[in-house]
Amino acid sequence: MSAIKVFKEAAFAENSVWKQVLGICxxxxxxxxxxxxxxxxxxxxxxxxxxxxxxSLIRNFIPRRVRMIAQTLIIASWVxxxxxxxxxxxxxxxxxxxxxxxLIITNCILMGRLEAFAAKNTPYLSFVDGLxxxxxxxFVLLIIAFFRELFGFGTVFGLQVLGSWxxxxxxxxxxxxxxxMLALLFWYIQNKYYLK
Amino acid sequence: MTTKKSFIESRLYPIVFIIIxxxxxxxxxxxxxxxxxxxxxxxxxxxxxxxxxxxxxINNLNNNINELFKKHINILTYKDANDSLLYYQGIIDKKIxxxxxxxxxxxxxxxxxxxxxxxxxxxTILNLQITNQNETPGLGARITEDWFLKQFNxxxxxxxxxxxxxxxxxxxxxxxxxxxxxxxxxxxxxxxAVVDMxxxxxxxxxxxxxxx
Numbered sequence: 001m002s003a004i005k006v007f008k009e010a011a012f013a014e015n016s017v018w019k020q021v022l023g024i025c026x027x028x029x030x031x032x033x034x035x036x037x038x039x040x041x042x043x044x045x046x047x048x049x050x051x052x053x054x055x056s057l058i059r060n061f062i063p064r065r066v067r068m069i070a071q072t073l074i075i076a077s078w079v080x081x082x083x084x085x086x087x088x089x090x091x092x093x094x095x096x097x098x099x100x101x102x103l104i105i106t107n108c109i110l111m112g113r114l115e116a117f118a119a120k121n122t123p124y125l126s127f128v129d130g131l132x133x134x135x136x137x138x139f140v141l142l143i144i145a146f147f148r149e150l151f152g153f154g155t156v157f158g159l160q161v162l163g164s165w166x167x168x169x170x171x172x173x174x175x176x177x178x179x180x181m182l183a184l185l186f187w188y189i190q191n192k193y194y195l196k
Numbered sequence: 197m198t199t200k201k202s203f204i205e206s207r208l209y210p211i212v213f214i215i216i217x218x219x220x221x222x223x224x225x226x227x228x229x230x231x232x233x234x235x236x237x238x239x240x241x242x243x244x245x246x247x248x249x250x251x252x253x254i255n256n257l258n259n260n261i262n263e264l265f266k267k268h269i270n271i272l273t274y275k276d277a278n279d280s281l282l283y284y285q286g287i288i289d290k291k292i293x294x295x296x297x298x299x300x301x302x303x304x305x306x307x308x309x310x311x312x313x314x315x316x317x318x319x320t321i322l323n324l325q326i327t328n329q330n331e332t333p334g335l336g337a338r339i340t341e342d343w344f345l346k347q348f349n350x351x352x353x354x355x356x357x358x359x360x361x362x363x364x365x366x367x368x369x370x371x372x373x374x375x376x377x378x379x380x381x382x383x384x385x386x387x388x389a390v391v392d393m394x395x396x397x398x399x400x401x402x403x404x405x406x407x408x
Contacts, residue, residue: 088232
C-alpha cells in the first residue's frame with residue numbers, strides 16, 4: 001500500500017469523524033472559531049502521527065492485554081512533550097493554544113487509529129496514517145467552523161466579512177449549532193459518497 | 197514447563213513491559229521538562245512584567261522590559277495578621293500613576309486570574325488583563341478579547357467610598373452608562389465570573405491598601 005493511498009484513506013474515505021464518528025466531543029466544542037479549529041487540528045495531527053509511529057515501532061512487543069494502557073501512556077507522553085516544546089520554543093503559539101493541547105489526550109481518534117492501524121502496520125505507514133487522520137479531522141473542523149463563525153460572528157478567521165447589516169445568529173456560537181452542522185455534513189457526505 | 201512459560205507470558209511480561217514503558221516515557225518527560233524549565237520560567241517572568249507595565253499604560257515596550265520594570269515599578273506588600281498582598285506601584289517622572297494587582301476568581305470550569313490596575317487614588321480602573329483562564333474555548337474564553345476588557349477601562353469603581361454596581365446587557369446592545377457591560381453571547385456565566393471577581397477583589401483591595 002502506498003503512502004499517498006494510506007493518507008487519502010485516513011483523511012477522506014475512512015475519515016474519523018464522518019465515517020467512524022470519532023472525535024465528536026472536541027469537534028463540537030472547538031468548532032465555533034476557525035482559528036481555534038485549525039490550532040486544535042494541527043495539534044491532533046502531530047500528536048497522532050508521533051503516537052502512531054511509536055506504537056508501530058514497538059507493536060510486536062506490546063502484550064495484548066495491556067495494549068490500551070500502553071497506548072494511553074504513549075499518547076499522553078507525546079501530548080505533554082508537544083506542550084512543553086511549544087511553551088519553551090513557541091510561547092506565543094502555546095498561549096494561543098491554551099487548554100487545547102491537553103484536550104488532545106482525550107480525543108478518541110488517537111486511540112482509534114493506534115488500535116486500528118498503527119498496531120498492525122509499519123512505522124512509516126503508521127506515521128502517514130496519523131498525519132492523514134489528523135488532516136481529515138482538521139478538514140471537518142474547518143468546514144463546520146467556517147459556517148459557525150460566519151453566521152455566528154459575521155467573521156472569517158477573525159476578519160469581518162458580513163457588514164453591520166448582519167444580525168449574528170447567536171445559536172451558531174453555542175453548542176447546539178455544532179450538532180446541526182455536523183448532522184448536515186454527515187447527511188451530505190453519506191449521500192454523496194457512501195450511499196450509492 | 198508450559199505452565200511456567202504461560203505464567204511469564206500472561207502475567208509477568210505485561211507487568212514488566214508496562215514498568216519499562218512507564219520508566220522510559222517518564223524519563224523522557226522529566227528530561228524534556230528539565231531542559232526547557234529555565235526557558236519557560238524566564239519567559240513567564242518577562243511576560244508577567246510586560247503585563248504589569250501594560251496594565252499601567254506604560255506601553256513603550258520596545259525597550260528592554262526588564263529595565264523598564266525596574267525603572268517604573270515598585271513592588272509593595274500589604275501584611276496583616278491573616279493575609280498578605282503583593283502589589284505593584286507604577287511611577288513615571290517621580291509621580292505615582294497607579295497600582296496594579298493580581299486578582300483571582302472562579303470561572304465556569306476553573307479559576308480565572310487577571311491583572312487589574314487602578315489610578316493613584318484607587319478609584320478608577322485603568323486597565324484589566326486576563327492572564328489565566330480555563331473557560332470554554334470559543335465561548336467563555338472570549339473574556340480575553342480586547343473589546344470585552346476595554347469596557348472596564350476608566351470605570352470609576354468607587355464613589356464616596358462606595359463600590360459601584362455593574363449590570364450586564366446583551367453583546368450587541370448599546371450601553372446607556374459605563375456601568376452596563378456587554379456580556380459575551382453564550383457565556384453569561386464567564387462574563388458574570390469576571391464581573392464578580394472585579395467587584396470582590398476591588399473591595400478587598402480598597403479595604404487593605406491605603407493611599408494618600
